[in-house]
Amino acid sequence: xxxxxxxxxxxxxxxxxxxxxxxxxxxxxxxxxxxxxxxxxxxxxxxxxxxxxxxxxxxxxxxxxxxxxxxxxxxxxxxxxxxxxxxxxxxxxxxxxxxxxxxxxxxxxxxxxxxxxxxxxxxxxxxxxxxxxxxxxxxxxxxxxxxxxxxxxxxxxxxxxxxxxxxxxxxxxxxxxxxxxxxxxxxxxxxxxxxxxxxxxxxxxx
Amino acid sequence: xxxxxxxxxxxxxxxxxxxxxxxxxxxxxxxxxxxxxxxxxxxxxxxxxxxxxxxxxxxxxxxxxxxxxxxxxxxxxxxxxxxxxxxxxxxxxxxxxxxxxxxxxxxxxxxxxxxxxxxxxxxxxxxxxxxxxxxxxxxxxxxxxxxxxxxxxxxxxxxxxxxxxxxxxxxxxxxxxxxxxxxxxxxxxxxxxxxxxxxxxxxxxx
DNA sequence: TGGCTATTTGACCGATCGGTCAAAACGAGG
DNA sequence: CCTCGTTTTGACCGATCGGTCAAATAGCCA
Numbered sequence: 001x002x003x004x005x006x007x008x009x010x011x012x013x014x015x016x017x018x019x020x021x022x023x024x025x026x027x028x029x030x031x032x033x034x035x036x037x038x039x040x041x042x043x044x045x046x047x048x049x050x051x052x053x054x055x056x057x058x059x060x061x062x063x064x065x066x067x068x069x070x071x072x073x074x075x076x077x078x079x080x081x082x083x084x085x086x087x088x089x090x091x092x093x094x095x096x097x098x099x100x101x102x103x104x105x106x107x108x109x110x111x112x113x114x115x116x117x118x119x120x121x122x123x124x125x126x127x128x129x130x131x132x133x134x135x136x137x138x139x140x141x142x143x144x145x146x147x148x149x150x151x152x153x154x155x156x157x158x159x160x161x162x163x164x165x166x167x168x169x170x171x172x173x174x175x176x177x178x179x180x181x182x183x184x185x186x187x188x189x190x191x192x193x194x195x196x197x198x199x200x201x202x203x204x205x206x
Numbered sequence: 207x208x209x210x211x212x213x214x215x216x217x218x219x220x221x222x223x224x225x226x227x228x229x230x231x232x233x234x235x236x237x238x239x240x241x242x243x244x245x246x247x248x249x250x251x252x253x254x255x256x257x258x259x260x261x262x263x264x265x266x267x268x269x270x271x272x273x274x275x276x277x278x279x280x281x282x283x284x285x286x287x288x289x290x291x292x293x294x295x296x297x298x299x300x301x302x303x304x305x306x307x308x309x310x311x312x313x314x315x316x317x318x319x320x321x322x323x324x325x326x327x328x329x330x331x332x333x334x335x336x337x338x339x340x341x342x343x344x345x346x347x348x349x350x351x352x353x354x355x356x357x358x359x360x361x362x363x364x365x366x367x368x369x370x371x372x373x374x375x376x377x378x379x380x381x382x383x384x385x386x387x388x389x390x391x392x393x394x395x396x397x398x399x400x401x402x403x404x405x406x407x408x409x410x411x412x
Numbered sequence: 413t414g415g416c417t418a419t420t421t422g423a424c425c426g427a428t429c430g431g432t433c434a435a436a437a438c439g440a441g442g
Numbered sequence: 443c444c445t446c447g448t449t450t451t452g453a454c455c456g457a458t459c460g461g462t463c464a465a466a467t468a469g470c471c472a
Contacts, residue, residue: 006449025318029234032430044432045450053430107317107372111310112231114375121379129380146400151381152393159369160362166313167365169320173327174335175357187358194352194400212419212469238460250462251420259460 011049013039015063018056023101026108027057027116058116061109064102065120071095072128072154077135081144082196085136089192090185092161097181103165129154146198153195160188217255219245221269224262229307232314233263233322264322267315270308271326277301278334278360283341287350288402291342295398296391298367303387309371335360352404359401366394 017038021030032053036043050056071091075084096103114121133150140147164171164184171180223244227236238259242249256262277297281290302309320327339356346353370377370390377386 004448010449026232026235026314029232029318031428033428042451043430044452047431048449051431104317107313108232110373110376111313111317112235114379118375118379121376125376126380126382148396149389149393152390155369155377155380155390156366156393156397159365159373163361163365163369167316169324170316170327170331171361173320173324174332174361176332183355184358184361187355187362190354191362191397191401195397210418216419237458239458248421249460250422253461254419257461 007049010039010041010045014041014046014049014056015060018060019101019105022057022060023104023108026112027053028112060105061117064106065117065124067099067102068095068106069125069128072132075132075135077138081136081139081142082193082198082201085145085196086189086192089157089161089188092157093164093181093185093188096161096165097185100165100168103162107162107166143198143200145196148195153192156195157192160191213255216245216247216251220247220252220255220262221266224266225307225311228263228266229310229314232318233259234318266311267323270312271323271330273305273308274301274312275331275334278338281338281341283344287342287345287348288399288404288407291351291402292395292398295363295367295394298363299370299387299391299394302367302371303391306371306374309368313368313372349404349406351402354401359398362401363398366397 014035017035018030020038021034025034030053032043032046035053035056036046039046050059071088071094074091075088077084079087109117129151132154136145136148136150136153139145140150164181168180171184177183220241223241224236226244227240231240236259238249238252241259241262242252245252256265277294277300280297281294283290285293315323335357338360342351342354342356342359345351346356370387374386377390383389
């Protein structure tokens with residue numbers, strides 16, 4: 001009873017189309033006809049693979065959350081504090097560069113109340129953040145990071161990195177550039193380097 | 207032919223209701239019935255004051271843009287560089303605290319392509335940003351600000367301040383606090399203080 | 413009070429929404 | 443070729459969308 005080749009192909013096409021449309025229009029703004037035509041399927045044919053609009057949306061969000069949390073999970077408590085934090089920033093920025101639609105899908109969802117994922121937000125995500133914040137507190141106590149509010153620092157990393165995906169229309173309009181992300185990556189690294197470098201390490205290095 | 211009392215009262219009620227609904231649902235997700243019932247008016251009665259859903263939305267966005275740009279306009283080239291920049295950050299954060307719905311309205315619009323305001327984005331906004339960035343470049347040359355990318359620093363200020371309004375569901379879920387903004391204001395000040403304080407001024411002050 | 417304008421409303425319209433259904437077309441094994 | 447399960451489709455459904463309209467009502471000034 002395994003998935004046939006045509007099934008997995010069509011399911012993938014529908015999810016790809018759903019990502020495209022949901023990320024640009026939001027859940028209520030997207031229509032099944034738009035998704036179906038983007039997937040080059042008829043509407044009833046699409047509903048043969050997914051029972052409803054909600055089901056497509058839910059599957060996209062579910063698949064998203066894991067990839068979204070992964071960069072934070074990969075922070076190594078044994079590694080050098082500043083490098084670990086800047087590595088996290090870099091990995092999160094890579095998500096923005098390579099998966100801007102996923103970022104906008106998430107932004108749309110949270111902006112409109114996050115009704116479909118509020119359990120994940122208050123559960124798995126909060127646990128992971130609390131654990132990472134505790135690790136940062138240790139690093140600060142050990143003098144490996146400058147004193148900061150760990151929770152709000154994590155939120156700042158999200159804010160800065162996701163902004164380049166979610167508001168890219170505005171970013172491009174204001175910068176007038178084709179590829180703002182090269183500069184953006186250097187800038188974001190600089191922001192958190194200056195925020196997190198402990199005072200007694202400031203004379204050394206570039 | 208001036209506006210009567212009842213006209214200005216009803217128009218205000220409609221705009222207030224429109225802000226509430228548009229900011230939580232986005233343009234396409236909002237319905238005229240929702241806005242009308244929030245304004246305690248019948249739908250045809252509401253359309254007696256505004257010709258269409260678009261007209262309500264457009265008037266809200268127009269009124270918004272001016273207030274949104276004001277904190278940046280009030281940066282004083284004659285003032286002390288760091289204080290002026292941190293003052294801008296503080297004013298922008300005050301908008302987030304007092305007008306989160308306006309922030310979400312704007313976020314919804316930009317997220318979905320900013321089709322209703324792209325002329326403002328590429329015109330008035332870009333000019334103001336370029337002028338402010340030029341001022342920052344002077345300050346950097348004079349050693350009053352640490353070397354940064356001015357454009358991306360401005361974008362960072364937007365990203366951090368607006369994030370607390372646009373993603374407040376996520377912020378509250380992760381922090382588990384009732385009023386995250388008190389801490390947030392201190393944190394955001396710290397981020398840009400460390401980013402912008404010139405190297406030779408770091409030994410002085412707190 | 414009468415009369416005129418400004419305001420409000422219920423009923424309704426065509427378009428579009430998410431979703432259903434029965435029937436047709438397809439495809440692999442015999 | 444036939445058979446049977448899988449896949450695809452056109453036609454259609456009730457609900458809801460943004461918006462209209464004629465008629466009813468309220469407010470105001472002579």
